[in-house]
């Protein structure tokens with residue numbers, strides 16, 4: 269490895285907790301769909317920070333909005349009003365067809381907020397006896413890393429060693445509507461689900477699943493909460509992934525691309541009958557809804573809408589999926605995706621090694637659970653760039669062939 273790269277990697281390994289195992293590249297700068305290492309070598313960024321960079325690295329309009337706001341005020345706290353938060357959340361609610369929003373920072377905080385909102389609604393609106401509320405979740409979920417959230421993860425690496433788990437969660441299989449029907453009882457306040465499971469390896473449920481979920485939740489008076497932190501904001505070829513199924517959840521949790529990658533911004537969106545139940549002092553966040561975040565969030569949404577990123581994700585995703593599907597290799601089990609959230613699944617646990625090959629070829633991608641490589645480039649990617657990126661994947665695949 270190059271001396272400079274090595275120096276940063278050894279420092280990280282010495283000084284940082286080893287809760288990640290990064291690929292051996294040190295990124296020094298990035299623009300649009302490309303990242304550059306400390307030697308100035310260029311890489312296609314096909315992870316996009318787990319879909320936080322849908323608008324591309326350092327989108328000029330979002331950077332300009334951030335700079336403008338940095339000349340005015342960055343943080344006020346919610347002890348006072350600021351002129352950025354309301355307009356940002358009004359824009360967001362307009363896009364999502366929701367009445368109210370509660371702004372937070374990280375995705376996990378957004379999910380925690382949604383959990384609190386569902387429970388509060390369960391007690392105050394549904395009449396569930398105190399401390400009896402249940403939330404149904406699915407196997408192989410990924411909703412973040414806080415103690416409550418990892419307590420209902422089915423991934424042993426996420427959960428084991430961090431107990432005791434918070435009570436009040438029931439796990440059912442994913443993509444199984446009748447399991448939901450059976451699991452609901454009079455104390456169920458909500459159902460929390462990812463419309464496509466990203467971290468689990470881009471798992472796409474059957475076309476009727478979310479429709480069935482909607483029906484069951486309505487019939488049983490249970491809140492349907494869609495975690496669209498990864499799938500939302502254009503990623504799957506629609507503004508929200510649930511749009512692909514023609515359903516509306518009762519709640520959205522959004523994060524990641526809500527800031528275009530400049531800043532951690534998350535939000536819970538829901539109707540007044542849910543978020544209207546919070547009263548002063550029942551929830552909060554020092555940085556949530558701050559003017560800098562709101563200015564960035566507002567510009568990030570404008571870019572998604574004005575540049576028609578959902579439409580481009582659909583077109584470029586279809587093209588990339590078509591190219592990947594043409595790969596004829598005995599080690600490939602399946603290629604699947606929606607928009608620009610695409611998984612390439614192998615028959616053997618070689619996904620991380622494959623990502624190392626892609627890195628050498630000039631493309632950044634990440635494996636999920638050893639078997640699947642996720643491709644999720646910024647949604648601003650163009651046709652010729654898809655073809656060039658595919659060429660790198662194609663060559664990497666061929667080099668595996670040669671080694672066997």
Ligand SMILES: *Cc1c(COP(=O)(O)O)cnc(C)c1O
Nearest residue numbers: 374375376410411412495497498
């Ligand atoms: C990334 C992610 C989260 C957690 O977001 P953080 O900002 O890392 O806390 C939650 N849910 C889904 C579906 C995610 O992809």
